[in-house]
Amino acid sequence: MDEEAVMKFVETYLKKKGFKQAELAFQDEAQHNSNANSLDIHSDPDLSPLLLSLSQSEDTPSRYQEEYGKLRSWTYNSLDLYKHELLRVLYPVFVHCYMDLVAKGHIQDARAFFMNFREDHEMLHSRDLQKLEGVLSPSHLEEMEFAHTLRKSKVNIKICEYSNELLMQYLRKTKSTTMLGIVNEHINFLVSAGQPNSISDDAEAVMLIGGSQDIANEINKKEIHWGVSK
Known part of the structure; x- marks a missing residue:
């Protein structure tokens, strides 16, 4: 999964769950990263567990x-x-x-x-x-x-x-x-x-x-x- 797809996935999840403050914070951080260094989605120690939990979090x-x-x-x-x-x-x-x-x-x-x-x-x-x-x-x-x-x-x-x-x-x-x-x-x-x-x-x-x-x-x-x- 490339960086753009990951960013879209996380943003969509936050919006779906109604986490408005988290969604805004995530958008601000994404904008900051786009203006600075690119976010390394593969090596970030905090992002990887988050993405895993989000991907497994379907409300079955x-x-x-x-x-x-x-x-x-x-x-x-x-x-x-x-x-x-x-x-x-x-x-x-x-x-x-x-x-x-x-x-x-x-x-x-x-x-x-x-x-x-x-x-x-x-x-x-x-x-x-x-x-x-x-x-x-x-x-x-x-x-x-x-x-x-x-x-x-x-x-x-x-x-x-x-x-x-x-x-x-x-x-x-x-x-x-x-x-x-x-x-x-x-x-x-x-x-x-x-x-x-x-x-x-x-x-x-x-x-x-x-x-x-x-x-x-x-x-x-x-x-x-x-x-x-x-």
Whole structure:
């Protein structure tokens, strides 16, 4: 693969995943390199692993099951000090994994994913899970108000700087590109300095934003705790 093809591949991937800031940064770097020395795509120690991971990162149904399962295990095994913040991420990711699979027509895989991990979220989200379970075709994502709102919205999650760093490091180190794409597209982290917020602050820690704001507000009233039970 020549240099031009590689550059186009990476740019297309970043655009597909919605990594707008990364895409702009990549374009700036590419422009800089074109004005200076040519980028050596074969010897660059950072670029080679990146290209390999990108080339292997097709969002196949099995990747959702595998990457979410590993993220779940890592989160539950995290240090107690940070665990309650990291747990907040699991439910939104679970929801969008399921809806992504449905959107791509992998209905049986979506159902298997849902059944494998729904128990984690039953205590706090049983009502929403019943609605989500009824999303059985790509058209339902547009026709059902509940699913459409979640699909088009982002979630604000309060998290401390170190918890955010731990999560990002994990996703990059494990090359969890599918989970990273979902987090980037559907979660907006409100990062604060210092120690994690206390567990008692969880009621204000996660809020749905965007989409139809009236519906988002209604969902927020009904479902405040977007983390899993502790």
